Amino acid sequence: MSGRISRRTFLKGAAVLAATSGVSWSATKAYRWLSPAEAAPLAREEKVVRTVCSPNCWQTCNHLVTVREGKVVKIAPAPMPDPEYNRICLRGLTHIQRLYHPDRLKYPMRRIGERGEGKWERISWDEALDFIAGKFKELRDKYGPQAIAVVHQSGNYGLLNGGYGGAYRFAGVLESVLASGSVDQAVSIGFSSALGTGIFDAYCNECADWVNARTIILWGSACAESQINEWHFIWEAVEKGAHLVVIDPIYTTTAQKAHTWVNLRPGTDIAFALGMLHVIITRGLVDKEFTLNKTCAPFLVREDNRLFLRQGEKPLVWDTRSGRAVPYDTPDIVPALEGQFEVNGVKCTTAFSRLKTVVQDYNPAKVAEITGVSPEVVVKVATLLATNRPGGIKFGFGADRYHHADLLGQAMITLLGLTGNIGKSGNILGMFFAGFDPMVYNVNWLLPRGTSPKMLPLIQLQDTVIRQNPYPIKAFYITCSNLLVQTSDRNRWLREVWPKLELVVAVDQFFNNTLNYADIILPAAHYYETEEIVLSGDVPYVLYRQKVIEPLWEARPDWEIYRGIASRLGLGQYFGSIEEECAKWLDMPLMRQQGIDYQRLKKEQAIRFLPKPYIPWQDGKFKTPTGRLEFYLEKKVPQGEELPVFKWPLEAGPDSPQAAKYPLILITRHEKFRVHSQYENQPWLREINPEPFVDLNPQEARKRGIGDGDLVEVFNDRGHVTLRCRYNEAIPPGVAHIQQGWWFYRDGHHQELTHARYKENTLNYSFFDVRVEVKKV
């Protein structure tokens, strides 16, 4: 350990001290020799580097990192152009431990035992890269380029080294399969369809504007834990008088702060939303102005095929002035919001009328029956959203992790549309996410001409490998992902997928539960050890990450690893220098307009690229073909889901075939101690949160003869996990809860319990749509 001071340093220190301090000195002076190392340290040289932390809490906090004598010694929040975005959290502060963690992967290694056995030998980078490139070449020659799958998740938002940047380029250059996504996207898919945007576009008001909200509904969002740095905006709104509604079956910290906590039964969120729509429509709380003019509500829907009645491309509306159907954008018309019409012999009704029909059954009493929430609460929340404006709905991914979550997204945007809570200061539209919007997500950079990965939703990767169809995948290159901890049906991965793989390369910083099963493991550089642009999360800035220290041991930035492999395959030209690539990325209209270039960005490191305040949709023009908010989704007519309808989830519903055998719904939610599975082994965090528990309501535990702290097995037909049980009243009866992201258990893993069944239009993991039983070991 350093921190010890040599005797000479001490003597100098003592001399300085003796000269400067007088009072308390004399008393202890005589005995000072007994404790030489405790003399005050002399000022030592320090530098402070501004950098960015970028895991998938998507808060992209900027850090000021102090380096003393070559070592990182302090991390502090960096001042942002708008001080309300100054931020850091408990996890970001532990990077000092992550950098110097005794367990950190230090060298490239090759497996010498069986997969999962944990026997490795150290190899050189050249050996590793030669081997990987050689094997890739062999597979490409034999099976074609799609024999390789680059598998990434959200471990890093860096442009070059992250999952949403360099990994695309690498897969594109190799023309390999790029397996990604499938996590936390179903609600967004439903939600964004109506807006006509991509699923993670910047469709929401920026967080700093949320303080102007009067009604805030946090829906399946443990914001105070999972997006810790968004919380203060919510709370400032509350301090200004906003009403906070939290919809969550679990009594989270976020729920604890709510004025109204809606503790609905897991998986019944859509029914609650339909109940709100029912109240809003039947009680005349609809914002008629907005609904008629900005949404598809007055569009005529044919009764025969439930598609819009169109003239050419344009949907028609019923003009009450002229008493006929006219294109929706005809000037000077007064469209009918509801009613039945016959146009040229085709029976029609309006989209609004259809919505009214869909929700008519969901009166508060019926919703209460399904959700377990009292009817008054349905009325209250709906009334608040419609009348206590501006308001908004912020969704997290709690309600996302059920089979039909896209329908919830549809319902949410419909609620916001009918109540006119769009395009005004104080509105919250789902989630604010700036970095993936097409205006700043430079696709041309990601996939330069001539490169083309085969995109594969991650959830289809298991099937694809097992069937070797549509791609003959023989090798995985896993980066920015703890695949076996963060995707479902772990046993299927290991039993059916892994044996078909001739090569598994994994790039990471620790021996997590995925690296364990790899063939070649490569030590990735930490955020602080790399330099690059960082795709912003929920901040309206373009960000630049400075390198704080050189990579420790033999760690390398992902970008250099890509270059190393690609150049051995003769494709090295696609992996240029940091400066070159960052400058190319910045070459897009938005940046040019604002005069943001590489030199400026490198200097300022955080530059606002969105107007202040950023409030989208102020002009009421959406990105749909009609420019209206199209909550009626024609493309979903075949499934009967053009409007939000309530469907029980796959397993979690009471009608599921597993319900009798496995009475508990397994919820594996995010907690404050990790971002997905990152930071799992940080000693400071583990001091506070030392081991995994399955949280059960004491009532459920006692029913099974399980005591607080007993070792239990959580199991279903797919697998099991062994861990301790914790009595937790925050968990409703009927639910078993395990924090997401633990790498290791005494036996088994919680991802053995989950399944990879998906809905065709969302391709989303339904992590919570799972049933289990718990027994004492």
Add this chain to the structure above:
Amino acid sequence: MAKKYGMVIDLKRCIGCHTCAIACKLENNVPMGLFWNRVLTRGGPGLDIPEGSYPYLKREYLPVACQHCENAPCVKVCPVGATYKDPDGRVLINYDRCIGCRYCMTACPYNARVFNWQEPLRIPGHSYGSQGVPDRKRGVVEKCSFCQQLVDAGGEPFCVTCCPARARKFGDLNDPESEVSRLLRERPAERLLEDRGTRPQVYYLR
């Protein structure tokens, strides 16, 4: 007038995220196994466990560090004057003088003081935090100093800087215009174990 440093923590804002606890460890070079600053759960029997029976529940977070009491029991009992009240109203420790008798620990009603039972173990293996943080060795008691090294340089305690919920305010309680004084005028506040008469300089807003 002399300064009287104090802290005001808004319990309504606090989300129990432990960022203050970790920030404190980082800034003050606190070794493994010790915390100068910790977040307690007022509720059920365990961390984050609420009290009551679902869904009729209650829970509150309570960050606790040294309360820098005006009537500090630890200062009274220290036999060698290693713990003292400084002119700015802080309770500080002269680590070079502490004999490790742990009398102050039994005197503190808040269990805010921790002892170096073992050779301090740090992960990473080097000392971290700001310069000017006194070094502590095995065998001495340590605790929160309101980040003396930062405050004396014109800054604020690091837990205040880092708090994501902006729940912590620091300032001079003797200055009626300071933010802490203003908050204490405007909102009801409690102090911990007020019946013990220690007159803490850390206030909790509710």
Add this chain to the structure above:
Amino acid sequence: MRDKGYYLWLGILSVLSVLGLGAWIYQVTHGLVVTGMRNIVTWGLYITAFMFLVGLSAGGIIVSSSATVFNLPQFKPAARPAVLLSVVSILMATLFIFVDLGRPDRILNLLTSPKLNSPLIWDVIIITLYLTLSLYYLYLMGQPETGEGRLRVVAALALPTAILVHSVTAWIFGLQIARPTWHSALLAPLFVVSALDSGLALLLLVLLGLDRSGWYRVDKSLFSTLGGVLAVLIAVDVFFVFSEVLTALYPAEERLMRYVNLLLKGSLAPYFWGEILLAVIPFLLLVFRSNREKPGLVGLAASLVVIGVFLKRIWLLFSALLIPLLPYAPGVPLGSYLWPPFEFTRYYPVAWGLTGKYTPTWVEIGIFIGIFAFGGLLFMVLARAILAPGTPKESQGVSCGLTS
């Protein structure tokens, strides 16, 4: 042969003392982490023993100096062994404070930068004074030419000092606002009376031992008389404890009850009820004159009292330390952290305690035994030198000659 027994004991006690010293060296090199103490229970066996020994010491000298001050000639034969016992006990008590320090190398800070606010400094002062007086008293009693008047003056000083020494020890604890079961005005009287009964009981045992060894003959009637006094003291002790517990139980203040329940039905119940039992039984034994006339029974009663008072020191100390006043989870960081096996780490050490736990480790027990062995050794050597006949100055005051 008595000498053989003496040297055998000397040997055993020396070995144990050296082992204790070894344990202390181990503790110094590894830190107090080798003890069972942690951040909630910050004091343990050492401080328990300190309290106990100060009591023993004070008790002995109060009895012996009372003999001089109040001119109770029948007690006089007990005076010198009592003072000797006091000196040895107080030295042992001081040693226990020393081994409890985290930085023993800085012990002189107590002298170079004392803060008079601290009851611990009061204790340092009063113990120093007390030790000086005791040694002087002992010296005077050994001088045949010492006049009764002079002895009485010293005894008159020693008596209040002894009462004060244990009161101050009580105030170390009793003035703490943070520790509900300590914070009581009755604590000092309670300590004094416990000192009296345990000190007297130990004196009785020592006198019995000396009598048996033949170094120092004591009249049987002394045992009977002192036994009677002991019975009274036990009764007062129990009365104080009863008064203390009743004061807590009657209002049943919620917070205090959490601590009191520890004693009545919690983890400290064996010590609490054990102490009560070990007061009631000897009282019942000693209350009958016929029993008091049997030195064996008096000895039995006395040893029960000594054990009982030790149990009382245990429950007194820990009842206040086990429960933090802020009873919220996860509690207090305990302060020890073992380097976990990092590769594929599954479980990290749990670093917190909601309530305290304490079990003395072998190091503490070793040091404990070592200090007691050293005390025994010291007493034996001094007793043989001062009390036993054969030394030229020792012919007075010994009721019966000794033939080897």
